[in-house]
Amino acid sequence: MPNRSVIPFGPQHPVLPEPVHLDLVLKDEIVEEAIPSIGFIHRGLEKLVKKRDYKQYTYIAERVCGICSCGHGLGYCLAVEQVMNVEVPDRAKYLRTIWMEMSRVHSHLLWLGLLGDAMGFESLHMESWRLREKILDMFDETTGGRIIHSVNQVGGVQRDMDFAMLNGILHAVDDIEREMKPIVRTFLHDYSVQTRLKGVGILSADEAVSLGAVGPMLRASGVDYDARKLGVCAYGDLEFEPAVSKDGDSFARCEVRLNEIFQSFSLIRQAINKIPQGDINVPVKGNPEGEAFIRIEQPRGEAVYYVKGDGSKYLDRFRLRTPTTSNIPPMVSLLKGSQLADVPLIILTIDPCISCTER
Numbered sequence: 110m111p112n113r114s115v116i117p118f119g120p121q122h123p124v125l126p127e128p129v130h131l132d133l134v135l136k137d138e139i140v141e142e143a144i145p146s147i148g149f150i151h152r153g154l155e156k157l158v159k160k161r162d163y164k165q166y167t168y169i170a171e172r173v174c175g176i177c178s179c180g181h182g183l184g185y186c187l188a189v190e191q192v193m194n195v196e197v198p199d200r201a202k203y204l205r206t207i208w209m210e211m212s213r214v215h216s217h218l219l220w221l222g223l224l225g226d227a228m229g230f231e232s233l234h235m236e237s238w239r240l241r242e243k244i245l246d247m248f249d250e251t252t253g254g255r256i257i258h259s260v261n262q263v264g265g266v267q268r269d270m271d272f273a274m275l276n277g278i279l280h281a282v283d284d285i286e287r288e289m290k291p292i293v294r295t296f297l298h299d300y301s302v303q304t305r306l307k308g309v310g311i312l313s314a315d316e317a318v319s320l321g322a323v324g325p326m327l328r329a330s331g332v333d334y335d336a337r338k339l340g341v342c343a344y345g346d347l348e349f350e351p352a353v354s355k356d357g358d359s360f361a362r363c364e365v366r367l368n369e370i371f372q373s374f375s376l377i378r379q380a381i382n383k384i385p386q387g388d389i390n391v392p393v394k395g396n397p398e399g400e401a402f403i404r405i406e407q408p409r410g411e412a413v414y415y416v417k418g419d420g421s422k423y424l425d426r427f428r429l430r431t432p433t434t435s436n437i438p439p440m441v442s443l444l445k446g447s448q449l450a451d452v453p454l455i456i457l458t459i460d461p462c463i464s465c466t467e468r
Contacts, residue, residue, distance in 0.1 A: 112136070112137065113135065113141070114134075114135050115133065115135070116132075116133050116135060117131075117132055118130070118131040118132070118133050118452060120149050127462065128149050128150055128463055129145075130145070130146040131143050131144065131145055131444075132144040132146070133444070133452065135449060138448055138449045138450070139446065139447070139448065140444050140445060140446065140447050140448075140449060141445065141446075143440075143441045143445065144441075145437055145440075145441060147466065147467060148467055149463070149467060150463065150464070151468065152467070153468075154170075154172070154173055154468045155426075155427050155428060155429065155468055157169050158423060158424040158426065158427045160423075161423075162422040162423055163189055163263065163397055163416075163418065163424050164263060164422075166185070166427065167182055167185060167186060167259075167261060167262060167263065168182075170184075170185035170427075170429075171257055171258070171259065171261075172257065173429065173431075173465055174431075174464040175256045175257065175464070176212075176215070176216050176256075176408070177212070177407050177408065177409070177412075177431075177462060177465055178212075178256060178257050178258060179209060179211075179212040179258055179260075179261070180212060180405060180407040180408070180412065181412075181429070181465075182258070182259070182261035183205055183208075183261050183342075184403055184405045184412055184429075185261075185416070186261045186262065187341065187403040187405065187414065188401050188402060188403040188415065188416040189263045189397055189401075189416055189418075189424075190263060191401035192397040192398070192399045192400065192401045192416060192418055193263070193393065193395065193397050195393055196391070197264065197265050197390075197391065198387050198389060198390065198391060199343075199387060200269075200384060200385055200386065200387045200389055201265035201266045201388075201389045201390060202342045202343045203342075203343045203380050203383065203384040203385070204260075204266050204268075204269070204389065205261065205266060205343070206342045206343040206344060206347070206376070206380045207270075207278070207377055207380050207381065207384075208248075208251070208252070208258065209342070209405075210380070211278075211373075211377065212408065213369065213370075214241075214370055214373045214374070215244040215245065215248070216408035216409070216460075217369060217370050217373075217408060218237045218238070218241035218244065219237075219238070219241055220366065220457075220460045221233070221296075221366070221367070222234045222236075222238040223457060224363070224457050224458070225237060225296075227454060227457055228301070228302065233292065233296060236292055237292070240285050240288060240289065243281055243285055244281075244285070247277075247281055250277070251268065251270055251274055251278070252268055253268070263393050264390045264391045264392065265388070265389050265390025265391060266390060267389075267390070269389045275384070278377065279377075279378065282374050282377055282378065285374070286371065286374050289371070293367045293370075296363075297363075297364060297367070303360065305359075305451075305454060306359040306360035306363060306454065306458065307356075307358060307359075308358055308360075309358055309359045309360075309451050309454070309455065310358055310359045310443040310444075310447060310451070310455040310458065311357050311358045312326070312357045312358075312443055313330060314332050314355075316330070316439065317330035317357070317439060318332060320438045320439040321436075321438060321439070322410075322435065323409075323410030323411040323432050323435045323436060324406070324407070324409050324410020324411065324432050324436070325352075325362055325365040325369065325409070325410065325460070326410065326436050326459055327410065328351055328352060328353045328365050329353075329354045329356070329357055329358075329361040329362040329364070330354075330355075330357035331353060331355040331357065332353075333351055335406055336404045336405055336406035336411040337349070337406045338351065339404065341403070341404075343380055343383075344376075347376055347379045347380060348379065349375065352369045352372055353365070359455055359458040366460070396420055396421055396422050397416065397418030397420075397424065398418050398419060398420040399418060400416065400417040400426075401416060402414060402415040402416075407432050408460075409431075409432035409433060409436070409460055409461075409462055410435065410436065411432060411435070412431055412432055412465075413429070413430040414427075414428075414429055415428040415430075416428075429465075429468060431462065431468075432462070432465070433461045433462045433463065433466045434465075436459055436461065437461070440455075440456065440459050440461070443455055443459075444456075
């Protein structure tokens, strides 16, 4: 009879960038069950709405996660603006869109570097992070911060971009795209990459929908859904189609993210070419009373922001459902039946963000 054993995977593991903790039930080298432990770095951020007023809380929301900080600040502001019936100027909507797509490229390049490092491709790791530095430099120039940007506010944005900045972004995007193409081509056609990722960790379209997968994990299983198509910010004025793959395996999830990088370049160009003149924010008076929820497409997938106000300057409730929260059930399902040696790469192709999940 094969031997069964339970081994801990994480929270400190040389391959994992964040403290994922799983108890793996093994039969020889095959995973029979994966039991996640949630809350290792819980910080109680949602409770802070009772101690910081709704305008100050924008800065708390950004600090849910450094990688996704731009989106968290945006999602929170959109929800409060909906409660207070605040109409944001069109220029602010375009600026928010540009920063969100820069954030998506930054996140995907970070993920690609970590995946390359896990597979032993140190040159891929260094090249990805070298290109990511150019995105962070663009953030630094346009917002004053590389990771935490603090540009979103209820009613619009705090900083504008002049012609020189916008033109500089266009040139930087062209340079990064030119350097990315051979990297992506080499990665996707490498024999070792295909051997390690193709046919591994398969998630069917039906499973993806029933288990609540979101983002690249959902689209890699052939489901054509992207929250950006809802038209939040300036996305309704831009032309794009969600990046989709039908194989549903680890390779497909990588392919979708890499295609999304080039898609983001296109969206940034469109937004810069169409950005209107005008104000970047409007005065906001009064306090939020009522409730609303907003869906946006973070780099890792759809995130849901819920706020409830009682008419005071302190919100009664703030709730956030992050993409990784949704992707943990399908991740656990994927691991069943996989080889123990494949577990780290399967988890990395899902690109979990534990800081977002354990708020």
